[in-house]
Amino acid sequence: MILRPGTFLQERYEILEQIGSGGMSNVFKALCHKLNRLVAIKLLKEEFSSDSGFVSKFKMEAQAAARLSHPNIVNIYDVVDEGNLHYIVMELIEGITLKNYISKKGCLDVKEAIGVAMQVAQGISAAHEQGIIHRDIKPQNIIIARDGKVKVADFGIARAATSQTLSATAVGSVHYISPEQARGGYSDVRSDIYSLGITMYEMVAGRVPFQGDNTVTVALAHLETPITPPSYYNEDIPVGLENIILKSTEKKPEYRYASMVEVIADLRHALVDPDGDFVHHNPQIDDSQTVIIGKPELEQIRSGRKVSSDRPSDVPGNRKKEQRNERRPERKQDAQMPAGRTKKEDSEEDINPKIEKLLTAAGILVAVIIVIVLLVVFAKIGGLFRSGSSKMPESTAEVSKEETLSDKSVKMPDVIGLAADIASQKLKNSGGLYMKTSDYVFSESVAEGDIVSQEPSAGTVVDKYSAVYVVISKGPEHITIDLSKLGLEKMDAATAKSTLEAKGLKVEVEQKSSDSVSNGYVISYSPFEAKEGETVTIVSSSGPALINPVTVPNITGQTRELAGELLADAGLAEGTITEAASETVPRGNVISQSSAAGTQLEAGSAVNYVVSTGTAQQSKYRYLASIDKSYSLQRIIGPGSGSTQLTLKIQLRQSVNGKDVIRELMGPVTMNGDQMLPVSFKNIEGAYGVTSGTVEIVNVETGEVIDSYSITFVPVPQS
Known part of the structure; x- marks a missing residue:
């Protein structure tokens, strides 16, 4: 529901303008006439106001947030049900959302990002102390005021952390949602820590770690895909801050910080020791099933090659991070053996390599003897039958060579265009080849996560168990947005403009008269698909064509x-x-x-x-004065004044900040010379803070000041 400027709610709140719109509500700037202050009013949208479930959830937001009082949390003033209108009156913050701030700056300075993160963490920590979990921490819900104060807003899905709600399904924004929320599991204070970690990631990297064409893809990435260290996108991020972000965004809650107090402590440490190794990582015990190492892996271990691509180093940026290890502290690992191996298997492996070496040596010796015997036989046959069968030894030797190659070599399969996991499996099945990621690139033709190129190329003969380097697609650099799915035709032009700008599009608005579309609403738009940074033109209705x-x-x-x-x-x-x-x-x-x-x-x-009405201080007082005089025009005209007329006006002259300010008290009036001019005013309002002034009678025709009176102004409280 859209409230027009000038509308009054409860005969108290006057709507001035709409300043925002969300999934469930519209936000308006309003003036509270009772307390004479500006407020924000969050009004439940019309399509939800008839749904008792949504109304209950909307009220729950206010009841949760109204319990909080902290400098870094937006205050709630009132919760109102007025007919079919359900709205919350809250503190109005003049400023910019953190999301828009990041969009304008690209990446925040490290100290600036830490300062913002600390204020946000302090606000959330205060909520956690009251048993309230926000569950929707994201830059869109963080406001930076003009004075630099950072405030957390929109407890839209906050609930008290009670036994009835701990397992409730979370519905936070998918790019910032924690893995446990994505799977609909247990949510606690560590879920907010994860979302804050993603927010810190975006502040310093200029982007979120997981992107996709739809919400399901992004949610699955939170559950399964290792996070790319932010230093992959911004090399200026110090070790301390990066480790804070990585610990906050661990997949398992038990590996994250236990409370916001711990996050704040490490953020303060990062300010004074940005490259220090002060972040304590929780022990990560691998509870996966036992993995039996096969012959290909044993061969790799013996030959000194690294095992398989299913390692964190295959994540974009982790190879780059290895190159920076001189200043990056390494995490302590609980065990030196491969993950999931048992002690029994390790003792067996200590014996098996020795036995296998003896068998291998014996096999080689037998093979050498067989080759020598074959060479002697072929040489004798070649001497006896050189004329008729000279090609036989050569042919036999080629076959022997081909058989030898088939034991140690393999033809490289083609994996271009395949998904990374499928390509990795295909390589393993083709002679134990293992995949290594050499780079990630944008591609308009290859889907995100698929292979763009490979080295060696398909068809090349390579050694078994060797590495294959691939380049993986990051998808299009700018995702194409289908505007037809946004429902722009049902929006007013201002809402449509903000919706498009939130998706990184530029917007131009044109006016056109329409007899069928209400004034201010969207008639049409073009194009129907656009990429981030492109311009969309909205045609807005100006109502029916005007007659005059x-x-x-x-x-x-x-x-x-x-x-x-x-x-x-x-x-x-x-x-x-x-x-x-x-x-x-x-x-x-x-x-x-x-x-x-x-x-x-x-x-x-x-x-x-x-x-x-001036500043808030000025609006508390008015400076008033009064005068009750009369002036005889005969004093300036003399005898025969009855037949003479003058055009006069009365004005107030004050000195404000060293300059004369003149305000008219009575407009020009024509009078006979024998009349008395009343100079009587009960409440003359002067400039704020100025206690003196002069009331002047002026001859309009000549501009001459005929007479003047000094008056004194006194401050009077506003009624």
């Missing part, structure tokens, strides 16, 4: 009096005029207008606008 159109003037920043004159000159009327405090717009000037300057309206239409 006029152009709206720009009254923002103008005084209230001048705003009225500009509207009148344009053929428009003043609509609802409201007041609001402003730190930037001077008292008495226009802050905003309901219809944008340059747009077309029907002549005679009303334009609403908001007038500044």
Whole structure:
């Protein structure tokens, strides 16, 4: 449901403008007339307001967050049910979301990222102390205020950590969701730590670790795919911060930090010792089933080759990390033997290699003897039958050579275009070849995770159990977005614009009249598919074609009096005029207008606008003065004044910041010379903080000040 500017809720909250939209609600900026302060109102969308389940969940958000009071958490003021409207009144934070901040900067400076992460962690830690888990930590829910304060918002799926909710299915954003939430399992404070770790990753790497065409792909990556160290994308990340991120984003909760207090402690350490080895990793005990090492693996171990590609070094960036090991601390491993091996198997392996070496030596000796005997026989046969059978030994030798190659060599299979796991298995089945990843590249033609190229190439004869280096596709550099699935036709232009910009698209909005589409809503858009960074054009309805159109003037920043004159000159009327405090717009000037300057309206239409009451301090007091005098015009005209007329006005003159400021108290009026001019005003409002002024009678025709009176202003509390 969209609330129009000027709408009042509970005869208290005046809607000023819409400032955001989410999956369940729309967010509006409003003025609380009771407390004279700006607030944010989060209104449940119309399609959900009739669903008791959604309404209950919406209220639960407020009840959870209202219990919290912390400098790094957005405050909740009120929860209201008004007919079919369900909304929350909360603190208005003037600033930018962390998501937009990252988009603008690309990557955050390391100290800046640590500072933001510490404030977020402190806010979440306060919630954890109250038994509340956020479950939806992401940059979109983190706001950076203009003063640099960082606040966590939108406890949209927060629940008290009770026995009734610990196993509830989590519904957080998929790019930041923890593995246990993705599988619908147990969620606790460590789930928030994982999401914070992904958020820190995005701050320093400029991207999330897992991306995909759909939510299922990303969720599975959180469950199964090893995380790429952020230093793969940004080499300037210090060891300490990277280790904090890697520990926070461990797949298993027991390997992560146990609490936000521990995260904060390590973040503080990272500020003073960025490359230190201070992150203590929990012991990672492998509880997998016993793995029996076969002959190909034994051959690899004996020949000194590394085993198989199913190692963390195959993850993008881990090879690069190995090159930086001089400054990267290594994690302590619990065991030196291959994962899953038993002691019995190790004792057997200690004996078997010796026996196998003896058998191998004996086999080689027998083979040498057989070859010598064959050579002697072939030589004799060649001497007796050289003329008729000279090709026989050569043919036999070629066969023998081919048989020898088949025992030690294999023809390289073609794995280009195959998924990495399938390619790895195919290579293993072809003579024990094992796959190593040499690089990851963007590709428009090869799907993400598939093989782009291989070395050696297909058909090449290679040794068994040797390495095959492959390049794996990262998919298209910019994913194509199907705009038809976003439902833009049902949105107003502002919501559609924010939706597209959130997906990394540029937006241009054009106006067009329409008899069938409501004013402000989307008529059409183009193209229907676009990639990140491309421009989408939205055609917005300006309502039915105007019979007598006029152009709206720009009254923002103008005084209230001048705003009225500009509207009148344009053929428009003043609509609802409201007041609001402003730190930037001077008292008495226009802050905003309901219809944008340059747009077309029907002549005679009303334009609403908001007038500044000055700063919050200024809005508490008014400086008032009064005067009750009269002036005889005979004093300046003399005898015969009854037949003489003068045009006069009365004005107030004050010195504000060293400059004369003049404000008209009474407009020009024509009077006879024998009349008395009343100079009587009960409440003259002066400039804020200025205690003196002069009331002047001015001859309009000559500009001469005929007489003046000094007055004193006193501060009076606002009613």
